[in-house]
Amino acid sequence: MEKYYAENRERFLNELFSLLEIPSISSDPAHKEDMHRCAARLKELLLAAGADKAEVCPTEGHPVVFAQRLTDPKAPTILVYGHYDVQPVDPIELWKSDPFKPEIREDAIWARGANDDKGQAFMHIKAFEYLVAKGLQRHNIKFILEGEEEIGSPSLAKWASEHKDLLACDIMLVSDTTMLDEKVPSINCGMRGLSYMEIEVTGPDKDLHSGHYGGAVVNPINALCGIVDRLIDENGRVTIEGFYDDVVELSASDREQLARAPFNQEEYNANIGISEVDGEKGYSTLERTGIRPSLDVNGIWGGFTGVGSKTVLPSVAHAKISMRLVPNQDSEKISQLFEKHILAHVPKGVKVKVIHHHGGNGFLIPISSPAYKAASRAMTEVYGIEPVPSRGGGSIPVLADMQRILDADPLLMGFGLERDCIHSPNESYLLSQFDKGLRSIALFYKYF
């Protein structure tokens, strides 16, 4: 394994760069063609790696790439899930190098998608190549790589329902998450769900002069700020009626287990440049991001936002607001509760519209499962430390759907690090994690 990986490393990186150079931003219709180019390139790479079948399959949205190499009908089947779409790159001026001209510096790969998820998904293709090349493939291996994860996977669940036989598997293997630290490997055994909403507040039917009307006409930005401010109370709890109804309170011993994860609040703060954290009273930082739901404004805009000043009382203001949910909270139900709450608290003098973006439920994976144990053994061998079972704050809502449709648990072997800035300018992926990831994945197949 060491020899194969070492001899082929330069080619591996060149192939990864050929993926990173394609600006496959799924949220922007202008990049529709890039999505197809990226999918086609993945098909090429999968065939070259040894797949005996690889297809770019149309969906109602961007295409999915499916590939497989089957060995023995009686052997377990592993479905590798990944995604080839990436987040937008704005604010572009903060990037130190072109997000779509990947480069290596400071022992890392710098590009949009270097980690999330092109870099991580690519490791699985190369580990698969190694198994095939060396005649070590014992399991049936399938790949499903989608192009809509960053926009909430609107098409995959439907496509998967229609192709259940093709995707049939015993477990799903996914690298699209982070480890607690470079020196503290971890395996995600639970993810939060998501409800992504938008509010539009309309006051007067046109922009007005704030001098002539200010004081008498309700300003939609002020009104929106009031709505947002009252969504979280002084104890850091979301005020939406029924929001916590389905949240399962963890037992004291479960919370103790979670607290075993190494964590340094000062380092955490320093890493993101804040003086202190704040959130729901009575919970630690890891609990706030792992086992508790949360609510964040992801974007807000209205009125004059250019250089200088304009004395306008605007007609409209908008906010994109998302909620992270914990297992047992239903995304659809929470989205409805959100809308009901907002519409029940419309300020005087304005109209409010609630728009539903995407959502998905969270999930949990048993630590006692054979797949979890094999992954843990593989990573222990590569990192020299037994990985910590952790709870991820992010959401891969589609995995909850896939788990339901395919009746197979997802196993989240993530090799990203917090420092990778995956949704921000200057996304990167450490070469050392790339190398260790390749080895961990190959060993997983050995021990499973």
Place this chain on the structure above:
Amino acid sequence: MEKYYAENRERFLNELFSLLEIPSISSDPAHKEDMHRCAARLKELLLAAGADKAEVCPTEGHPVVFAQRLTDPKAPTILVYGHYDVQPVDPIELWKSDPFKPEIREDAIWARGANDDKGQAFMHIKAFEYLVAKGLQRHNIKFILEGEEEIGSPSLAKWASEHKDLLACDIMLVSDTTMLDEKVPSINCGMRGLSYMEIEVTGPDKDLHSGHYGGAVVNPINALCGIVDRLIDENGRVTIEGFYDDVVELSASDREQLARAPFNQEEYNANIGISEVDGEKGYSTLERTGIRPSLDVNGIWGGFTGVGSKTVLPSVAHAKISMRLVPNQDSEKISQLFEKHILAHVPKGVKVKVIHHHGGNGFLIPISSPAYKAASRAMTEVYGIEPVPSRGGGSIPVLADMQRILDADPLLMGFGLERDCIHSPNESYLLSQFDKGLRSIALFYKYF
């Protein structure tokens, strides 16, 4: 007068269009050359109208245009103030015609600046032309037309201080405001002042993934919404400590006088497409916009504002916030109180910066002054109704400075109407108001 105006009307409109075609947006550095073009065109028009001196004068910002024609050192001197700069045009997609290709439809002139203030200032040049052409000029007449009114006139006060002798006058004559209604002429006898501020709230030093950090890291947009929401209390009063200290409460009889102005709340609401007004408890709509101070968010932005969704916990959020002040409130003092209040209430986990934009004090004009009386008589003759003395909600902060520097009262004969949408898309100016304004101004000189 009627004959002269009728014979020359087509030429007048063509000359006005030549001004409206120049995109003199003072807030946008890209239009610096247009400011010079517009000033040069005004100089031409003033010389052609009969000025024996007209100059484009450099300032620290955009140039001012000065012109004069003096008759008799013993006669009163009138200084006409106006401005040739205009507001930005965004959102451009809402305009029904190009903002800088003026056109006449539905008995109105449509263009950015058609009213504010190219259209209104131009009437003064043409009334002056008429007086000169007919040998009727009895007063010394001066013009000062600036190019920075829409950005708070940062240069004019200094320039005026250095040119006090040149600008020396008995009254300032200004058409840059609105009348109560087409059928209810009014003269503004007081204007609100302004303090224009900006808040920048910074959380983490980079944009974060809202799934990984949401719930533990304070979101600067949520924090900004809280700051804004708490600036106005449940009674519609601004919560800044000391904000109302210098506000003079009007007597019951003063409030009765003000209440005589014809006003229909239903029409007001329908005109701007709102279901109801709201503001400081205990005051009417005209009081809220005329004699009471107010606070409005003029613009807000932060995070992801593009199409679709992005699960980001942003690093920074901004709001532009302006306060309208009443006479006796000092703009500089209020700006300081605002900053002090904001910095005394910084939410946990974020940093807050306060930026001072421009400001200026409000002012009042005695109704008993000869200039007010002459204007009232002139407008009564043209409109057939005695104008109502009103209080304007907007601000022309520079006029308060000029009043102080030149020791001369401003007289606000405004011919705009609410329907003109002066800071919004589709600015217009009714031809009937253009015609009546020309006549009212000529008659003012007759009766003063």
